[in-house]
Amino acid sequence: QVQLQESGPGLVKPSETLSLTCGVSGYSIGSGYYWGWIRQPPGRGLEYIGSIYYSGTTFNNPSLKSRVTMSVDTSKNQFSLKVGSVTAADTAVYYCARQNCTGGSCYFDQWGQGTLVTVSS
Amino acid sequence: SYELTQPPSVSVSPGQTARITCSGDALPNRNAYWYRQKSGQAPVVVIYKDSERPSGIPERFSGSSSGTTVTLTISGVQAEDEADYYCQSADSSGTCWVFGGGTKLTVL
Numbered sequence: 001q002v003q004l005q006e007s008g009p010g011l012v013k014p015s016e017t018l019s020l021t022c023g024v025s026g027y028s029i030g031s032g033y034y035w036g037w038i039r040q041p042p043g044r045g046l047e048y049i050g051s052i053y054y055s056g057t058t059f060n061n062p063s064l065k066s067r068v069t070m071s072v073d074t075s076k077n078q079f080s081l082k083v084g085s086v087t088a089a090d091t092a093v094y095y096c097a098r099q100n101c102t103g104g105s106c107y108f109d110q111w112g113q114g115t116l117v118t119v120s121s
Numbered sequence: 122s123y124e125l126t127q128p129p130s131v132s133v134s135p136g137q138t139a140r141i142t143c144s145g146d147a148l149p150n151r152n153a154y155w156y157r158q159k160s161g162q163a164p165v166v167v168i169y170k171d172s173e174r175p176s177g178i179p180e181r182f183s184g185s186s187s188g189t190t191v192t193l194t195i196s197g198v199q200a201e202d203e204a205d206y207y208c209q210s211a212d213s214s215g216t217c218w219v220f221g222g223g224t225k226l227t228v229l
Contacts, residue, residue: 038220046156046164046207046220059216063122095163104215105170107154111163 002027004096004112012090012119018083022096022112023076030054030074034099036108037070037081039092047092051099051106052079086119093117123147123212125221132227139195141224143208146189153191154209155184157202158223164207168193195226203228 008020022035029035036051050060052070060068069082083090093116097108125145133139143153153171156164166175168184171191181196191210195202208221 036218045223046209048218048220051218059218061217099218105152106211106218107152107166107169107209108156108164109166109169109175111165114163
């Protein structure tokens with residue numbers, strides 16, 4: 001059973017960079033699948049941030065693309081997210097998830113429990 | 122940017138049928154997926170590829186598609202089905218995945 005776990009600071013100052021890591025167990029990320037990030041502001045809906053393949057290929061939400069950097073470390077079986085120049089609007093629960101793609105159609109079949117990141121001085 | 126539109130809320134009595142719709146221009150050419158999110162928990166997929174049900178999801182959950190609208194149907198709603206439901210698909214490029222705004226299902 002694959003399990004994902006987000007980790008990182010729960011509080012980030014405005015204008016700084018938000019950094020999160022997702023550790024994966026029960027599956028080697030170098031074996032396939034895309035690995036994604038989704039966020040959910042308090043009391044609001046889900047927003048796709050981006051996805052990364054073990055080779056480093058990425059897909060991004062155009063609305064966030066200029067501020068988002070993703071990376072993968074197959075040796076540690078984890079992948080990471082950085083969001084630069086954060087504001088209060090970036091306050092959200094951040095989820096990492098496995099993205100299951102077949103025939104060009106993709107969905108998120110395994111999720112981490114999520115971690116709340118608050119942007120505040 | 123591409124959007125998927127869902128009703129903010131749906132209310133049904135136990136045992137009745139709940140239908141939650143999701144509309145988007147690219148849906149005739151893209152698969153849709155449905156997630157259930159209970160309070161304080163991560164989303165769980167309940168329907169994939171428009172109408173397929175993952176193992177472990179009750180048979181009362183079903184999905185359908187017609188033109189630019191997909192529908193999640195929950196037959197014989199139970200109190201435990203009370204949750205937020207989100208549809209998800211891709212835009213016309215096929216490489217940006219989008220979620221609907223979510224529908225809160227209330228079991229009266």
